[in-house]
Amino acid sequence: MPGSIVFRFHARDLHLVVGPAPDGKPVRFRVRMDGAEPGSSHGIDTDASGNGVVHEQRPISIIRQPPGETPAHVYD
Numbered sequence: 001m002p003g004s005i006v007f008r009f010h011a012r013d014l015h016l017v018v019g020p021a022p023d024g025k026p027v028r029f030r031v032r033m034d035g036a037e038p039g040s041s042h043g044i045d046t047d048a049s050g051n052g053v054v055h056e057q058r059p060i061s062i063i064r065q066p067p068g069e070t071p072a073h074v075y076d
Contacts, residue, residue: 019057
């Protein structure tokens with residue numbers, strides 16, 4: 001079942017608590033930062049293209065920006 005979440009966030013790291021589908025199958029997701037791939041700002045649970053897979057319910061790391069300024073971004 002396709003879906004999306006869009007929000008503005010102002011922090012260095014972005015985590016989200018998610019889980020697999022009701023039938024237990026893994027769920028693939030994609031993260032964008034200001035409409036683009038996160039590149040080097042990707043989290044532990046995503047790649048530089050913003051792709052990830054949820055296998056179990058837990059907090060996932062989707063964005064981890066380098067130390068320094070943390071301007072507001074729009075994530076979708």
